[in-house]
Amino acid sequence: MAAEKKTRANGRASRRAILAAALDVFAERGYRGTSLSEIASRVGMTQPGLLHHFSTKEDLLLGVVREHEERTTPDVNSHLDPTHLELREAMEAWASLNEREPVQQLLLTTLSAEAVPDEHPLHEYFVEHYRDYRRRFAATLRRAQKAGVIRADVDVASVAREIIATIDGLRLQWLLDPKKVNLKSALSEYASRVEAELTDPQRELSTR
Amino acid sequence: MAAEKKTRANGRASRRAILAAALDVFAERGYRGTSLSEIASRVGMTQPGLLHHFSTKEDLLLGVVREHEERTTPDVNSHLDPTHLELREAMEAWASLNEREPVQQLLLTTLSAEAVPDEHPLHEYFVEHYRDYRRRFAATLRRAQKAGVIRADVDVASVAREIIATIDGLRLQWLLDPKKVNLKSALSEYASRVEAELTDPQRELSTR
DNA sequence: GTCTATATAGGGATAGAC
DNA sequence: GTCTATCCCTATATAGAC
Secondary structure, three states, X not given: OOOOOOOOOHHHHHHHHHHHHHHHHHHHHOOOOOOHHHHHHHOOOOHHHHOOOOOOHHHHHHHHHHHHHHHOOOOOHXXXXXXXXXXXXXXXXXXXXXXXOOHHHHHHHHHHHHOOOOOOOOHHHHHHXXXXXXXXXXHHHHHHHHOOOOOOOXXXXXXXXXXXXXXXXXXXXXXXXXXXXXHHHHHHHHHHHHHHHHHOOOXXXXXX | OOOOOOOOOHHHHHHHHHHHHHHHHHHHHOOXXXXXXXXXXXXXXXXXXXXXXXXXXXXXXXXXXXXXXXXXXXXXXXXXXXXXXXXXXXXXXXXXXXXXXXXXXXHHHHHHHHOOOOOOOOHHHHHHHHHHHHHHHXXXXXXXXXXXXXXXXXXXXXXXXXXXXXXXXXXXXXXXXXXXXXXXXXXXXXXXXXXXXXXXXXXXXXXX
């Protein structure tokens, strides 16, 4: 353990530092707007030095996204228990986790919009991400429906899509203008309305 | 009218062509991802030739945004009549206008996300845009409330913020995956639920 | 009004020394 | 594992001819 000079397992540390810096820069400036030199200099390294750990820019981006998937705070759906479906509590808990560390949410906002064109390296990833998210959220709602927690006539696929959309849209308004839009209370108020709508036995969905 | 060789009012035509091409490219690749040469070549011109009409890249971006504001299809709020508040019809009409020409919506999605950091040339613009949009939408709802079209206990500011967010979020899902997400029907189903919620006299908003 | 030429800066990636 | 040097490409912007 005392034989090596400088090589060895501080390469691990460098890799971690690079991923952390890259997260910040990709979140702020997107994939196209980011330069490897910027990330490298943030970790006290040169740009070719960085490329020793991630051989291309795209490789680094994928590393950041993979890291995000493993380490990030789970999404709103994962906070839900179908047998109770306390949407408001789940959203508030999730918002609290993100309000202090907005960088993960900024990353998603920035990259998902940038990834709309087919040629973007993350295009397929986000298409699948949203398909999966909608599927999982709808499944949660369906289970809640079978448990009798929400009304039987609710179109769970449509509501799942809507809730995901609203979370994303409120996230954008919050990131742009955090002084005017409070993520936690905005989500909380929204969730209260949705809960009331999904559970109220009086309500009839008019298709007109 | 026959005295001039090549100068004169075909500069107007060039300007218009440049703005049209710039709209497409900025929408697809954002401000940072766009190159002036790409736009110039699309209108059969060189990059310095383009800079004769717009002296900087930022100047061109502002030109595109200004053009968008003047010529674009109005937002959902402008489709609403507070004395009836037919949200579903308004959203369907608006969606129809945009489904055939998604570029304007792509522009908003791309640039609003890119403009989250303060240094972005459109940061202030989008902050103000959303403040104003929320204000106007809330005012419409308030008028509907006074006209007795929607319940008196509705928090119009919160609902306005939510509807705008949902439109944006559904727009992203639609742009990413138009085969799986139909903008018009997604908005229509959402609007039906909101309408029912806002008008149903039975419902009580539980704050728990 | 549009071109060519050019200045100047920055990008990603490779070669090879230490 | 990280550096310097370098290649090659692309970017915005300016100068000046036509």
